[in-house]
Amino acid sequence: xxxxxxxxxxxxxxxxxxxxxxxxxxxxxxxxAAEAMPPPRDVxxxxxxxxxxxxxxxxxxxxSKGQLAPxxxxxxxxxxxxxxxxxxxxxxxxxxxxxxxxxxxxxxxAAVSIPVLRKDFIVRPYQIHEARAHGADMLLxxxxxxxxxxxxxxxxxxxxxxxxxxxxxxxxxxADRALTAGAKVIxxxxxxxxxxEVDRDCFARIxxxxxxxxxxxAESGVRGTADLLAYAGAGADAVLVGEGLVTSGDPxxxxxxxVSAGKHPSCPKPAR
Numbered sequence: 001x002x003x004x005x006x007x008x009x010x011x012x013x014x015x016x017x018x019x020x021x022x023x024x025x026x027x028x029x030x031x032x033a034a035e036a037m038p039p040p041r042d043v044x045x046x047x048x049x050x051x052x053x054x055x056x057x058x059x060x061x062x063x064s065k066g067q068l069a070p071x072x073x074x075x076x077x078x079x080x081x082x083x084x085x086x087x088x089x090x091x092x093x094x095x096x097x098x099x100x101x102x103x104x105x106x107x108x109x110a111a112v113s114i115p116v117l118r119k120d121f122i123v124r125p126y127q128i129h130e131a132r133a134h135g136a137d138m139l140l141x142x143x144x145x146x147x148x149x150x151x152x153x154x155x156x157x158x159x160x161x162x163x164x165x166x167x168x169x170x171x172x173x174x175a176d177r178a179l180t181a182g183a184k185v186i187x188x189x190x191x192x193x194x195x196x197e198v199d200r201d202c203f204a205r206i207x208x209x210x211x212x213x214x215x216x217x218a219e220s221g222v223r224g225t226a227d228l229l230a231y232a233g234a235g236a237d238a239v240l241v242g243e244g245l246v247t248s249g250d251p252x253x254x255x256x257x258x259v260s261a262g263k264h265p266s267c268p269k270p271a272r
Contacts, residue, residue: 006063007193011145013096014121027126033133034161040137041115043164044184046087047215052232052262052270055117055217056081056255057090057242058108060099064196067099069246074104075111077251084255088115088138090240102134109135117166121145128157138164138185143174144193152181166217175206179214186210187240190220200227204234212271225261232268 047053058074061067071077078089091108092100100120109116118136122128123145131139141154151167158165167183169175170192178186188203200221207216215238218231222241231239241258248254261267 006196007145010063010094010097011121011123014094014123017095018124018126021130022126027129030126030129030133034129037132037135040132040162040164041113043088043115043138044215046115047185047217047238049087050263051259052228052236052267053087053238054085054228054255054258054262055088055090055238055240056084056086056245056251057092057119057240058100058104059090059092059242059246061097062243063097064191065243068243071246073107075107077246078108078111080252081245081255082112082114084252085259086114086255087238088117090117090119090242092242093118093120102130105131105134105136115164122154123150125154125157128154128161128163132161132163136163138166140168140187141165142168143177144168144170148177148181151177155181155183168219169206170202172206172209175209179210183214185215185217187217187219190218200230203231203236207235210235216270222258225257228258228261229267232262232270235271237270 058077060071089108091105092098093102093105094100115137117138118131119140122141155165166185166187167178168187168189169178170189188206190198190200190202198221203218210216216236217238217240218236219240222239223244228239245251245254
């Protein structure tokens with residue numbers, strides 16, 4: 001199966017699961033729940049603090065690796081991440097390939113005071129209001145999964161609810177689309193959605209073409225401090241780390257090591 005079909009298959013499943021939720025909870029009800037939530041946390045301020053920000057991910061599984069970790073208590077894991085110095089928590093909510101859920105998002109939101117990212121395949125406006133209703137401060141928009149008009153509409157809707165969009169790209173062309181849409185935070189995913197292979201040079205190719213004012217996040221391929229330092233040298237403001245943390249045996253210590261490296265005087269400083 002090619003990755004384009006992997007992506008299509010994932011989105012097909014996402015839409016099927018979404019249809020069930022839409023039938024159970026009408027959009028008007030989700031919108032009302034979103035409006036009743038406290039204001040979203042300031043993601044930009046968190047990511048712009050000194051040092052390389054670490055976004056730590058609650059991730060049970062992935063299409064490329066299968067099961068990674070059981071994570072019986074996502075709130076406990078998120079608390080460990082926060083104690084280790086993570087600036088934000090990413091929560092996978094896709095069910096079929098990542099074994100995530102909105103219940104995980106609820107649990108993490110209740111457990112930590114730092115910003116929380118809903119990481120999913122967002123293809124309909126319903127999911128944006130749903131993210132806010134479940135306490136997300138930030139959500140993922142994947143350029144490869146959206147036509148340009150939809151990307152721009154989704155980005156506008158996200159920001160209208162006070163949330164921050166992490167707009168994910170893998171190529172220079174996708175980065176151009178993200179900038180055209182008005183993305184303020186761009187994540188460069190080292191995992192190619194056409195092969196599922198990790199290309200750690202991807203960030204270094206794309207980041208120089210992004211404006212200084214755009215927050216640049218390196219996604220995938222961070223196994224330890226050496227990878228963080230390499231991404232920092234290529235211009236990263238932040239790294240998003242999942243597999244390397246949930247398989248580490250001591251997630252708090254693993255985060256703390258990355259945070260320490262990102263604040264070390266020898267670590268390249270983001271151009272802000």
